Every structure is written in structure tokens, then in C-alpha cells.
Amino acid sequence: MSTNKMHIICIRDLSLVQTVHGRSLVVHCTDNDDIGLIVDSVREKNTLHALWVHSPLTLSDIKIPESWMDIPIMLECSDMGNFLAVREKLAILRSPAFTVYFPASVAESYTSVNILSSLGVRCGITFSKGWIDWERLNDLLHYAVYSRAKHASIEPFDTIVRLYEPFKTVRFDTAYHNSPETYLHLSKDGKVAFTSEDAVAGNFCDHSFDEIETIEESQQYQNKINEWQNHFLEFDECSCCQAWRLCMGKFSGSSAANPGCKSFFAELMNASEYFYALRKNQSQVENPACR
Numbered sequence: 554m555s556t557n558k559m560h561i562i563c564i565r566d567l568s569l570v571q572t573v574h575g576r577s578l579v580v581h582c583t584d585n586d587d588i589g590l591i592v593d594s595v596r597e598k599n600t601l602h603a604l605w606v607h608s609p610l611t612l613s614d615i616k617i618p619e620s621w622m623d624i625p626i627m628l629e630c631s632d633m634g635n636f637l638a639v640r641e642k643l644a645i646l647r648s649p650a651f652t653v654y655f656p657a658s659v660a661e662s663y664t665s666v667n668i669l670s671s672l673g674v675r676c677g678i679t680f681s682k683g684w685i686d687w688e689r690l691n692d693l694l695h696y697a698v699y700s701r702a703k704h705a706s707i708e709p710f711d712t713i714v715r716l717y718e719p720f721k722t723v724r725f726d727t728a729y730h731n732s733p734e735t736y737l738h739l740s741k742d743g744k745v746a747f748t749s750e751d752a753v754a755g756n757f758c759d760h761s762f763d764e765i766e767t768i769e770e771s772q773q774y775q776n777k778i779n780e781w782q783n784h785f786l787e788f789d790e791c792s793c794c795q796a797w798r799l800c801m802g803k804f805s806g807s808s809a810a811n812p813g814c815k816s817f818f819a820e821l822m823n824a825s826e827y828f829y830a831l832r833k834n835q836s837q838v839e840n841p842a843c844r
């Protein structure tokens with residue numbers, strides 16, 4: 554598959570939107586930006602894969618117009634805020650195109666996601682370098698994948714459990730448009746980074762945006778894709794973790810401050826394997842010739 558088809562381009566600088574043609578774009582912006590204008594601008598020459606709207610405000614304080622209902626928006630806010638005010642917005646928030654995210658480092662986020670999901674709002678948890686309550690994340694995982702009570706999907710569990718295959722790796726960051734197999738990150742001056750962390754840190758590859766058709770052949774790209782192997786070369790704690798195929802050491806830097814990653818990821822692995830087996834059984838019932 555050519556890079557053109559495979560890679561979705563993530564943009565943080567809005568002035569770039571007009572300079573990219575014929576791509577599928579993830580655009581990062583804030584709730585202060587003119588969302589309608591960005592969407593029109595993207596759709597002029599590209600496809601809008603998703604719009605990440607980052608806001609320092611609570612969900613109750615953010616102004617959410619009805620026009621956002623048809624846009625694939627991932628809204629990252631600080632907290633739920635006033636529930637009565639959020640209740641007024643439920644009709645828009647329940648749009649299948651809309652997902653609300655709260656940070657793992659805020660204790661209330663786990664309850665907020667639980668409540669919103671049970672009200673039919675797609676939502677999720679985002680991770681930065683801060684504290685993570687693995688136990689409550691585990692509770693949320695169980696609610697997301699096993700609960701029979703009607704609820705909307707919760708990320709990143711939905712994406713990982715849906716994409717999991719036993720002989721492949723599924724990057725945890727796929728749910729956040731941040732896996733180099735699918736997403737590339739473009740800087741204002743046309744430089745390309747393999748992850749959003751690299752883009753923020755200024756770690757760009759030698760290929761410019763004009764050269765991305767051949768990026769997969771580069772040693773730098775291959776090194777990035779295989780970076781997880783360093784854990785085995787160094788024989789660190791991640792190398793003997795049952796769930797490395799899902800985490801791939803993503804939390805290794807913070808595991809000392811966040812003990813509990815292993816048991817959470819082991820549960821996520823169990824859930825992924827369970828639902829993979831269910832899917833497989835179902836497809837064998839529907840297509841007996843495949844057995």
C-alpha cells in the first residue's frame with residue numbers, strides 16, 4: 554500500500570491546512586478556533602478524518618453549537634464541570650460523530666466517563682505524563698467491554714478490543730491518532746515526525762513532507778516501527794510483561810511513578826483475546842467453509 558493511501562496526516566498548525574492536498578487529515582485545534590471555517594477549509598482539498606479540539610475548560614463551560622453534531626470531533630476538556638449544564642448539551646454530545654475525552658490524571662475523569670457513557674455519549678480517557686489511577690481505569694475497562702447495561706463506547710478500549718488480532722501488535726496510541734503505522738505528523742515548516750511526542754519535542758525525520766511516498770523505506774521509519782524491540786535488547790521490565798503487545802512500553806517511563814500498569818494491561822489483553830475469540834466463532838457460524 555502506498556504511503557499516500559496509508560498515512561493520515563496530523564496537523565497542529567492551521568495555516569498548513571490549505572497547503573495539503575488530497576489527504577486524509579487529523580487537525581488539532583482549540584475551542585477558541587472557528588471550527589466551521591477549519592472544517593470547510595479542510596474539505597476543500599482533503600478529507601477530514603477527525604478534528605481534535607483541545608480545551609482547558611470543563612465540558613459544562615465549553616460552548617458547543619449544534620453545527621458540531623455532524624463533524625467527527627474529539628473534544629478533550631479538563632473535567633465534566635456542572636452536570637446540569639452538561640445535561641442541556643446531551644442531544645449534541647450523543648451524536649455518533651462526537652467523542653468527549655477527560656485526562657487520566659484527574660481523579661473525577663473516571664466517574665465522568667462512566668456517567669457520560671451510560672447516558673449514550675461516546676467518550677474516553679487521555680494520557681499524558683501525569684498520575685494514572687490504574688485500578689479505576691481497570692474498572693472502566695470492565696464496564697466498557699463486559700457490562701450488559703446499555704452504554705456508549707469508551708476509548709481507548711473500544712479501538713483496541715476491536716482491532717486486536719493475536720499475531721499482530723495493536724498500538725495503544727492508535728486510538729489517539731498517534732501510531733506511526735497509520736499517522737504522520739506535519740510541522741509548520743513541512744517537517745515530518747512519526748509521533749506527536751516527536752513533533753512536540755522537535756524530533757523530525759530526514760524525509761520532508763514532499764518525500765513521504767518513500768518514507769516507509771527509510772531506516773529511520775523502520776527504526777521507529779521497531780523501537781519496541783529495545784525493551785528486549787535492554788531486557789527491562791517491559792520485556793517480560795504479559796501485555797507488551799498492546800502497551801509496547803508506552804508507560805515504561807512512568808511505570809515507577811505509576812505501578813499497576815502490568816495488571817491493567819493484562820486485563821486489557823484478556824478482554825481483547827476474549828472478544829477476538831467471540832468474533833472468530835461468530836464468523837465461523839456465518840461462514841462454515843472458513844473452518
Ligand code: SF4
Pocket residue numbers: 790791792794795796797800801802803804805806808814815818
Ligand atoms: S504495561 Fe507496564 S511493564 Fe508492561 S509493557 Fe507497558 S509499561 Fe511495560
